[in-house]
Amino acid sequence: MGRLVPAVTRAFDILELFLQGDGSLSAPEITRKLQLPRTTTHELLTTLAARNYLTPVPQQPGRYRLGVRTYQLGSRYAEQLDLAAEGQAVAREIADTCDETVHVALLEDLDVIYIAKVDSTHAVRMVSAAGRRLPAHCTAVGKLLLAHLPEEEFDARVDGRELTRMTPHSITDPDALRAALAAIRARGTATEHRESNPDVSCVAAPVRDSSGRVVAALSVSVPVIRWSEERERELVALAAKGAGDLSLRLGHRTAR
Numbered sequence: 303m304g305r306l307v308p309a310v311t312r313a314f315d316i317l318e319l320f321l322q323g324d325g326s327l328s329a330p331e332i333t334r335k336l337q338l339p340r341t342t343t344h345e346l347l348t349t350l351a352a353r354n355y356l357t358p359v360p361q362q363p364g365r366y367r368l369g370v371r372t373y374q375l376g377s378r379y380a381e382q383l384d385l386a387a388e389g390q391a392v393a394r395e396i397a398d399t400c401d402e403t404v405h406v407a408l409l410e411d412l413d414v415i416y417i418a419k420v421d422s423t424h425a426v427r428m429v430s431a432a433g434r435r436l437p438a439h440c441t442a443v444g445k446l447l448l449a450h451l452p453e454e455e456f457d458a459r460v461d462g463r464e465l466t467r468m469t470p471h472s473i474t475d476p477d478a479l480r481a482a483l484a485a486i487r488a489r490g491t492a493t494e495h496r497e498s499n500p501d502v503s504c505v506a507a508p509v510r511d512s513s514g515r516v517v518a519a520l521s522v523s524v525p526v527i528r529w530s531e532e533r534e535r536e537l538v539a540l541a542a543k544g545a546g547d548l549s550l551r552l553g554h555r556t557a558r
Contacts, residue, residue, distance in 0.1 A: 309346070312336070312338065312342065312346055313346050313349070313350060315336050316332055316336065316343075316346055316347070316350065316356075317350070317355060317356075317368075317372070319332060319335060319336070320367070320368050325367055325368070326359050326362070326365050326366060326367040327365065327366060327367075328362075328364050328365045328366075329343055329344060329347055329364045329365075329366075330364070332347070347366060350366075350369075351366065351369070353369075353371060354369040354370050354371040355368070355369050355371045355372055356368060356369050357369040357370070382408070382417070384552075385406075385408075385417065385509075385517065385518060385552065386406075386417040386418055388548060388551040388552065389406030389417060389418035389509075389518065389520070389548055390406070390418040390419075390420070391551075392406070392520065392544050392547050392548040392551065393405065393406055393418045393419065393420040393520065393544070394420050395544070395547070396420075396520070396522065396540055396541070396543070396544040397420035397421070397422065399540060400522060400536075400537060400540055401422050401423055402422045402522050402523060402524050402528075402537070403419070403420070403421055403422045403522070403523045403524075404419070404420045404520065404521065404522055404523075404544070405418065405419050405443060405520070405521045405523065406418035406419075406509070406518055406519070406520050406521075406548065407441075407443040407444070407447070407518060407519055407521065408447075408517070408518050409438060409444065409447035409448065409451075410435075411459060412437060412438050412439070412459055412460070412463065413435045413436065413437060413438055413444075414435065414436055414437075414438045414441055414443050414444040414447065414519075415434070415435050416434050416435075416436075417518070436468075436498055437465070437466045437468065437472075437498075439465050439466075439472070439473055439474075439479050440466065440468045440469075440472045440473070440494070440497045440498040441494055441497070441498050441504065441506075441521070442492040442493055442494035442504040442505055442506035442519075442521050443492070443504075443506040443519035443520075443521045444519075445479075445482060445483060445486055445492045445494065445506075446486055446491070446492035446506045446507070446508055446516075446519045447508075447516065447518075447519050448479075448483055449483040449484075449486040449487050449492070450487075450508065450516040456480075456483075460476055460479070461476075465479065468497065468498050468499075469496055469497060469498065469499065469500045470500075471495060471496045471497045471500070472497045472498070473497065490507070490508070490542075491505060491506065491507045491508075491538050491541065491542060492505065492506045492507075492519075493505050493506075493534065493538070494506075495529075496526065501525055501526055501527075502523050502524065502525055502526065503523070503524055503526055503529045503534075504521050504522065504523040504524070505521060505522055505534065505537045505538045505541045506519045506520065506521035506522075506541055506545075507519065507520055507521075507538070507541040507542040507544070507545035507546075508545055508549075509545045509548045509549050509552070510549040510552070510554040511549075511552045511553065511554060512552060512553030512554055512555075514554060517552070518548070519545065520541055520544045520545040520548060521541060522537045522540060522541050522544075524537065
């Protein structure tokens with residue numbers, strides 16, 4: 303684990319003070335509660351206010367309350383909670399139809415995070431958990447989400463980074479990954495054959511919000527003993543249906 307940055311820790315300590323009390327605090331109160339030097343408190347408050355995490359209280363010099371940026375972060379978090387809840391409901395419907403493991407995942411840097419999961423009832427099935435992280439380039443959901451990044455953003459995330467090899471089938475060459483992502487964009491769905499787990503294949507489809515932006519992906523994972531070209535076609539269609547249903551729940555409407 304890396305070293306904690308003292309200045310960042312102190313800034314968060316200040317923000318967390320606002321979880322208590324009547325909603326506003328003065329610089330002397332913050333100094334006393336956190337036992338910080340006055341100069342340090344002033345610099346931190348100035349920085350937080352400049353970034354709109356805090357805002358001065360009108361007609362009360364030196365007194366602060368939470369700023370609009372904290373509301374925006376909270377709203378974004380709430381949106382993800384809604385996505386997780388809706389994703390779990392849709393994943394349950396798809397899993398009930400195909401009796402395979404279904405996930406909904408988000409992209410964070412070069413990882414995917416599973417925010418919803420419903421297991422297959424088969425004795426042989428994929429073992430995972432909501433909250434798990436995996437390298438995006440090794441998964442169908444991750445490749446699909448990477449495929450929808452703007453090119454410059456993808457380059458910024460990948461350039462100079464080593465792509466983890468999880469199995470002998472994992473893509474570790476950036477140019478090969480770019481070619482795979484171009485094929486996904488053209489096809490609209492993603493498939494992964496034993497790239498994150500040597501015994502599992504997976505298909506995924508994009509989940510869009512009300513603006514049409516791809517915000518998540520829904521996948522169906524199948525042990526290779528139950529995989530075939532015909533099964534792949536069935537599951538691609540089912541993943542697309544599930545992703546479309548989840549998109550509708552998030553307010554997305556397709557063009558008519």
